[in-house]
Amino acid sequence: MSTKENKFDAIVIGSGITGGWAAKELCEKGLKTLVLERGRDVKHIQDYPTMNKAPWEFDHFGQPSKKVRENYPVQSTTYAFNEGTQHFWVNDKENPYSTPEDKEFRWIRGYHVGGRSLTWGRQSYRLSDIDFEANVKEGIGIDWPIRYKDLKPWYDYVEQFIGVSGQNEGLEQLPDGAFQPPMDMFCVEKDVRKSMKKNWSDRTMTIGRTANLTRPVPGRAPCQYRNLCSRGCPYGGYFSSNSSTLPAAQATGNMTLRPNSIVESIIYDEEKDKAVGVRIIDAETSETKEYFSTVIFSCASTLGSTWVLLNSKSNRFSTGLGNSSDTLGKYLMDHHFQVYSRAQFEGYEDEYHYGYRPNGIYVPRFRNLGEKHPDFVRGYGMQGGANRQGWGYGNRKLDFGAEFKDELMKPGPWEMTLMGFGECLPYEDNTVKLNSNVTDKWGLPTLKIDCEFKENEYAMRKDMAKTTAEILDAAGGKNLETFDQDDVPGFAIHEMGTARMGRDPKTSVLNAFNQMHDVPNVFVTDGSAMTSSACQNPSLTYMALTARAVNYAVKEMKKGNIK
């Protein structure tokens, strides 16, 4: 029952990259907002226990123990998992999900205030009209209900608040942004960029556009080039909900943040024909509680939000809230990556760098922009970078002894890596469903994820292997090696789709403003809204969609269309 204590203007489910944005925007527009986070609280700086630790201060010099890896068999496979960050990932044993035996899916998650915004890779790229128009032009999936011009002002707004450093290149496929000054490229990278321009008129290399500050913003100092981001930054040098949006929301006096609140479902009132609130389980007391609000923002991550919607069943919505289209849980996507080439560069022995750059370089997509590739549609970008090797390089050298040791004490050879990140098409049979046969410790059903890459992605991977190698080769790279491994969905941690946006309520869950077609006072603004995956790192787009959706929702509330 709605009382003064449990009634809010808005409820936000989740406190990660989109939940933080929804909280900030709603609170700044004057709405009393309840933010529900299923995990524990993580306070900026004070809850970053490893932020200043040296390798020798960890039990195993940073390597996760066997015991930890046994409890985190999925999470521990990701690049950012180590003794410095292991407390920011979910215990896989306590948070089960299922897949068909022959279709691995790595669901990488963090259940705590800030979510994966604490550990994310920070690469921030805009989608372009080439991406927004691709589905309708090629007759794949459904058309996006928005175009670049709809999102552009919100990209500007978000970039300026979070602080994205980068270089404008004037490319149609990767729109320019409102950037802070770019980070430096290393010498080898500068020369590879020149070589690319000379050899391919359609290929460019730019410094990574990253949500690390090169100039201070209010309340946050610039990056100190320690490259320890995922442990939490005491300077606020990179964007996280904890360092940025949640403090902004808090400052309004309108936010109530409630950690340890597992949303069990969104409550749909048949008579009022709208969502009236949410039901939660308190993770500490196991009590069930209900909270009520005029508008609800689901920002629980792609699979998190879809789980909540699937589990919100009523007479009208027997298969999940707002699922009259029967598309909820379908069209799951993730970028495919882990195809890469690596080469050594000679002639740079007298060149070094200073500081540890928490960023790489980016090669914007160049396939299927003009000329059609015969084997696949869409395209891929490349990430990577050059590095003067440290002692870890000794692990790959077949050598030992006194000279070997002396060599490892000095800067090693320059190497450069280029890795493809490719678009994944939306397939109806890449799905998530509720699985009542496997329940979690609260007795709640879990997810069954059934997802695979298909022909278009595999054809693209062959091209990634070829082009990553030929770029390094043309620039004079030596000892060139190419790898293709771990083509497992989920591993790029860019899971998207499953509650897609669209123009037609019959074929989509959300409209052009991330508003549910069926239940107009519920908005879903995380990755689940994505109609196609493009090939760019998606978080910036989620943030822009969220800020835009809040702006629209509040206008609709003022007009009395949402009440």
Place this chain on the structure above:
Amino acid sequence: MDRRGALKHGSIASLGLIISGPIASALLKGCSPKEELNWSPLFFSSSQAFTAGALAEQILPKTKTPGALDLGVDIFIDKMVLECLAENEKTLFKAGVDELEERSRSKFNSSFHRLSSNEQAKLVKEIQSLDELSFFYRFKELTLLGYFSTEQIMKQYLSHIAIPTRLEGCKPLEPGQKLMVGNHIERMGFEERADFTGRTDF
């Protein structure tokens, strides 16, 4: 003295005073049939620990800079195998160390750790050529980690800069430039994952 405790707390500098594996064995060679390890391995047997220690010292020997045993790398490897490696890898480590010892006995009729450095190097080359991605590769990985992550090596022999505060992409190498290291963690190939510099936030 509690070398294990010393290692854990990072005050390894004091370990220079301790007589470690090969030195102990050199002192004992020919004058005493009974050798005692001056620390208690948790994973290896005492005799395996001697072999492992000598192997680590072969990989990173004492020169004008400290050797693996000066830093307690043998103790570190013993702890890491026990606490961090999967069962099949544990088996691999015992088998690898035993294999080395066996080759030493059959070829030189002596324990590996008692051999001359040249003799040891011959055998290490043999096992290195056996299977580069197997025992020797893993063992070397732990040796390097246990050596280059210590406070003593990072601070005294490398250029440890915890908070660079600025980035310079192209900077000429200074004369006598040491390897620059920060507080980030090298990702080990326990599960043979890619070494991907594009995602450098380890």
